[in-house]
Amino acid sequence: MKENLEKIENWLRNNANKIVELSLQNPATENEVKELEKTIGKELPADFKQLYLWHNGLNDDENFGSLFYGMDFYPINKIISEYLDKKENYSNLNIVLKNADKEIKTANIYNIDWIKFAFDGSHTHLYLDLTPTQCGQYGQIIFIDDEYEIGILVAGSTSHLIENFANDLEQELYHLNEDALEDEHHSLETDAKIDIVNWQMSEIWKR
Numbered sequence: 664m665k666e667n668l669e670k671i672e673n674w675l676r677n678n679a680n681k682i683v684e685l686s687l688q689n690p691a692t693e694n695e696v697k698e699l700e701k702t703i704g705k706e707l708p709a710d711f712k713q714l715y716l717w718h719n720g721l722n723d724d725e726n727f728g729s730l731f732y733g734m735d736f737y738p739i740n741k742i743i744s745e746y747l748d749k750k751e752n753y754s755n756l757n758i759v760l761k762n763a764d765k766e767i768k769t770a771n772i773y774n775i776d777w778i779k780f781a782f783d784g785s786h787t788h789l790y791l792d793l794t795p796t797q798c799g800q801y802g803q804i805i806f807i808d809d810e811y812e813i814g815i816l817v818a819g820s821t822s823h824l825i826e827n828f829a830n831d832l833e834q835e836l837y838h839l840n841e842d843a844l845e846d847e848h849h850s851l852e853t854d855a856k857i858d859i860v861n862w863q864m865s866e867i868w869k870r
Contacts, residue, residue: 664710664822667829668717674832679728679839681849682721686728688738691719695739702743703778705793708802710821715739720780727848731789731828732859733840734781745779760807762870763814766799767792772809783860786810789817806859806868815859815868831857 675683696712720738721728730736737745753773760769768774774794781789792805804818818824831837836854843850855864862868 664713664825667822667825668714670829671825671832674829678832679849679851681726682728682730682851685726686721686723686849687718688720688722690717691715691739695719699739699743702746703776703793705776708791708821710825711791711802714821714825727843727846727850729840729850729852731781731824732783732857733837733850733852734783734787734789734860737780737782742778742780746775749773750775758812760814761812764805764816766795766803766816767805767814768794768796769814772807772812777805777807787860791821806862808862813862813870815862815870817859 672683675687696707696715700707718736720741721730721736722738723735754775756773757770758772760767760772763769776794777790777792779788779790787806787808787810790805790807792799792803793801795801795803799816800819802820803816804821804824806815806817807813818827831853836857837851838854840848840850840852853859855861856866857868858865859868862870
């Protein structure tokens with residue numbers, strides 16, 4: 664995974680340098696990682712910890728950047744804030760997913776053991792799934808569209824997510840968002856082939 668993280672950072676430096684220089688935060692501390700584990704009451708997979716020991720999410724103060732599938736990448740304090748908000752305000756709600764891959768539990772779209780770490784700004788999210796079905800894996804990465812109430816397995820692990828991201832960058836399946844460029848920001852946008860946010864029209868993600 665370390666090699667793929669280095670590939671990602673090198674690609675960003677060459678193609679979207681403002682994301683590296685202005686958006687990506689310093690590595691998380693061990694104490695910050697432990698605080699997240701304490702908050703959720705579960706052990707985080709080693710590769711998810713490694714991701715945050717690389718960079719602790721994005722900061723949009725100077726550059727409105729993005730990473731995986733063109734989504735915001737949450738710092739740990741934002742993950743904790745989102746988790747506590749869900750626990751306090753949505754624990755009594757129970758909305759069943761209408762459609763989901765077999766690795767994902769459909770019982771509740773507000774599953775407390777789905778740890779949100781990326782968001783498109785509207786209705787779609789990436790979660791670290793700490794309660795998969797028997798067909799899935801602890802620590803798998805899932806995509807939830809809360810408007811259409813659909814769940815898609817994105818990767819079997821954080822390592823797999825990072826490997827796919829690095830490969831997609833090298834295969835030129837990401838480019839800079841033109842609207843953001845007009846405001847002198849560097850933000851990533853996906854090729855339609857891998858655009859999970861618009862999964863209905865994606866060659867890979869259409870269900």
